Amino acid sequence: MRKTISFVAAFILAAPPAAQSQDPQQPSSIEAKLDLLLTKLGAVEERLDRLEQRLGMGGAPESTHAEETAERIEALDRQIQQLAQSPVVEAGPDGFLLRSYDEAFKLRIGGYVQADGRFFVGPDQIGANTFILRRVRPILEGNLYKGLGFRIMPDFGEGRTSIRDAYGDFHYWPKTSFRFGKYKAPFGLERLQSSAELTFIDRSLATALAPDRDVGIQLYGDLGSGFFSYAVAVMNGVPDGESGDFDDNDGKDVIARVFLRPFVAKRDRHALGGLGFGIAGAGGEQLGSRLPVYKTVAQSVFFSYAPDVAAAGDRWRFSPQAYYYAGPFGLMTEYVVSSQDVARAGFGARLRNTAWQVAVSYLLTGERRTYRSPAPARPFDPGSESWGGLEVAARFSELSADPAAFDRGLADITISAQRAREWVAGVNWYLARNNKFVFDYEQTRFTGGAAPGNRPTEHGFLTRFQVYF
Structure with missing residues (x-):
């Protein structure tokens, strides 16, 4: 059980900062939940230390109490896994971002x-x-899957409606990518x-x-x-x-x-x-x-x-x-x-x-x-x-x-x-x-x-x- 706790704690501490809010003064809900779970794990680990000390002194904890502790650890582990795979919502100077935990799916508004x-x-x-x-242009862009990107940008400026950008990108390899649709000609x-x-x-x-x-x-x-x-x-x-x-x-x-x-x-x-x-x-x-x-x-x-x-x-x-x-x-x-x-x-x-x-x-x-x-x-x-x-x-x-x-x-x-x-x-x-x-x-x-x-x-x-x- 202690190995499980150590693994979970290490997972939390090594979690990528992308799952966190861009403003360190305002933690995201996911960050707050992870902090709470980390606190609970610390308390559980302290209780296990006390139980091990009692065992070393010849004491015997009640079996029901040990089983309850193990179940709580497993429940906390499941919650951490669920949070780690939850969608991430961010807001900042570059717009609003929705993305999956592995960034395979992403939408920037x-x-x-x-x-x-x-x-x-x-x-x-x-x-x-x-x-x-002159220009009124909302932008939707992101990934539909890893390596498959898109961008849609209409324009409502000057009293007219037009589609300025509407294209897809196939960019599995950084040195060679493909684009298809309507986009800026690669010239000026x-x-x-x-x-x-x-x-x-x-x-x-x-x-x-x-x-x-x-x-x-x-x-x-x-x-x-x-x-x-x-x-x-x-x-x-x-x-x-x-x-x-x-x-x-x-x-x-x-x-x-x-x-x-x-x-x-x-x-x-x-x-x-x-x-x-x-x-x-x-x-x-x-x-x-x-x-x-x-x-x-x-x-x-x-x-x-x-x-x-x-x-x-x-x-x-x-x-x-x-x-x-x-x-x-x-x-x-x-x-x-x-x-x-x-x-x-x-x-x-x-x-x-x-x-x-x-x-x-x-x-x-x-x-x-x-x-x-x-x-x-x-x-x-x-x-x-x-x-x-x-x-x-x-x-x-x-x-x-x-x-x-x-x-x-x-x-x-x-x-x-x-x-x-x-x-x-x-x-x-x-x-x-x-x-x-x-x-x-x-x-x-x-x-x-x-x-x-x-x-x-x-x-x-x-x-x-x-x-x-």
């Missing part, structure tokens, strides 16, 4: 809401001043960053040329704990900057991306520990599908093709990309080329549009910057004179449409701008890991886009309050 304001200043502004729910560096983790209100002009979400299958993996990651996908194919739920032609896009972080293993000790760089490419054939429109960071359309122009052949994209993070400093840059064969009334052309961006940021309160959004070292709490984290940021980006589009009547220079150059300056106030305010001022200059001359420069003051869990 999270999401984020972004309440924005867009205000345009200066003469001849095209955009309207408005408050808007800024695009692959979660919308809840962005440094600015919205993405740059470079991302306007990168595909967004699409439906397909993907092989991906990581070699060396982040040292080398790769992804290869076959997808329906979507216009630049857009998402799709189905295909209107037989053509498909093949997309591939590799990304290296050569010093990630020494990121806390090496000056280049936060360096990452990669390259992405995509190619396919699209016949008769629609063509993209390009928008400013304030979501104003500045370029579109003539209504009767459609895709008419090969499409390819190419993007070198990199980031660098060192302490509170962050830098991100990428260059994107998008080439598409188009046609109008029997006349065809191959158009090549290009874009680039450079973005820098610095956390004035000293937190460490990474590809993900930072968590303030001292979350907002006026009572303890904690004010959260403060960050300043700036970005420059440019998009140039192929001049041949205007020379051949595929786009109208009096409506669509041939080039857009934007710069953004911003301040981010991180109240906590889950909440932040973003204040951006953006200015976009255009070449063309008006009759006559250039479209008026866009001046926008953009705000956001975000709740993320």
Whole structure:
């Protein structure tokens, strides 16, 4: 019996902390029950010690009393086994989590809401001043069994309903996994960053040329704990900057991306520990599908093709990309080329549009910057004179449409701008890991886009309050 008690006590003391609440000041019900059972086992062990002493002195305990003690030990052992195999419920900054004791089945409930304001200043502004729910996205993700994951994320922002993510993952091997469904195409560096983790209100002009979400299958993996990651996908194919739920032609896009972080293993000790760089490419054939429109960071359309122009052949994209993070400093840059064969009334052309961006940021309160959004070292709490984290940021980006589009009547220079150059300056106030305010001022200059001359420069003051869990 003493061996049984020792085994049970050791099992309790070695139980994994995942079964416990994330807040040590508020123990979970399972933790409290285990503590109670441990206390009871201690009392039983003391009684057994006394019984053994009596036996050693020639005394004889009553048989019924010994049997009762053995039954109580067996009952406690059964309770411990049941508790160890009970489902676990957790709540914290990353949302709400339900999981089985062996983590074979898991469900995380999270999401984020972004309440924005867009205000345009200066003469001849095209955009309207408005408050808007830019994104309202609940998230369900987890495992249906070991190695079988899923993610579902609808979006109710901007008065519309859509499915942004709906995919399954087959990831039994860390170096090779499979994904199928609707998800982000493995292409743009800024695009692959979660919308809840962005440094600015919205993405740059470079991302306007990168595909967004699409439906397909993907092989991906990581070699060396982040040292080398790769992804290869076959997808329906979507216009630049857009998402799709189905295909209107037989053509498909093949997309591939590799990304290296050569010093990630020494990121806390090496000056280049936060360096990452990669390259992405995509190619396919699209016949008769629609063509993209390009928008400013304030979501104003500045370029579109003539209504009767459609895709008419090969499409390819190419993007070198990199980031660098060192302490509170962050830098991100990428260059994107998008080439598409188009046609109008029997006349065809191959158009090549290009874009680039450079973005820098610095956390004035000293937190460490990474590809993900930072968590303030001292979350907002006026009572303890904690004010959260403060960050300043700036970005420059440019998009140039192929001049041949205007020379051949595929786009109208009096409506669509041939080039857009934007710069953004911003301040981010991180109240906590889950909440932040973003204040951006953006200015976009255009070449063309008006009759006559250039479209008026866009001046926008953009705000956001975000709740993320």
